[in-house]
Amino acid sequence: MTRQDLPALALAAWQQEKTVRWFLDSVRGAIPLAREQFAVMLRIIENGRQPVGRFLDLGAGDGVLTAVLLARYPTAQPILVDFSPPMLAAAKERLAPLATQLTFVEVDLGTPFWREAVEAYAPFDAIVSSFAIHHLEDERKRALYGELLDLLIPGGTFAHIEHVAPDTPWMARTFDEAMIDAVWEYGRRTDQELTRDAAATAYANRLDRDANRLAPLDVQCAWLREIGYTQVSAPFRWYEIAVFGGYRPA
Helix, strand or coil, X not given: CCCCCCCHHHHHHCCCHHHHHHHHHHHHXXXXXXXXXXXXXXXXXXXXXXXXXXXXEEXXXXXXXXXXXXXXXXXXXXXXXXXXXXXXXXXXXXXXXXXXHCEEEECCCXXXXXXXXXHHHCCEEXXXXXXXXHHCCHHHHHHHHHHXXXXXXXXXXXXXXXXXXXXXXXXXXXXXXXXXXXXXXXXXXXXXXXXXXXXXXXXXXXXXXXXXXXXXXXXXXXXHHHHCCEEEEEEEEXXXXXXXXXXXXX
């Protein structure tokens, strides 16, 4: 999770256990096509510098991306960055058997000073992120992409699973309806009494809602090209969810 000019309530939400638990228990596992998103992310990474010896998980949340990468690169050294203590605690719990292999860094991506906390571990063969950078204002997003390029080894990969701006109003409506259906279906696995109306109400009233600062996918890909990334592409898109990235020139 990240923060930059967010409303105070939205900022505080990601540092509250109840918000983090609701996201992890009700939303993270419900996101449609998650396996496909992970697979595309791995394909992007596999096209870059190999092998992956050290990678940065930016806005690491509960560590799911690190788990995916370690399944593919079991000897890699992950650096997990997040500004939410409850999220880092969830990551430590998820990845407990690999504790000696991991480095956790609590730092805010909202300013360029975050780099000071990770520069000692750079350069990275790969940098990954999932549903984190969209919390930044656009100017800060673009600046962060430049900072990430500087932290990559030549030929290194930036691969990103992200919540992006809808192209049309109908796409926004359709995405919300699809997410409500997914949250309802996922929630009924543990609560057969959960109604779709209840799932819709929880989704509409989620505490982190005002934290989103969505940017169009094509605009973000253009930023990456302008900054200096090569082979920029977005191989996956499902309404407001996209997988995209590029490489530091070799």
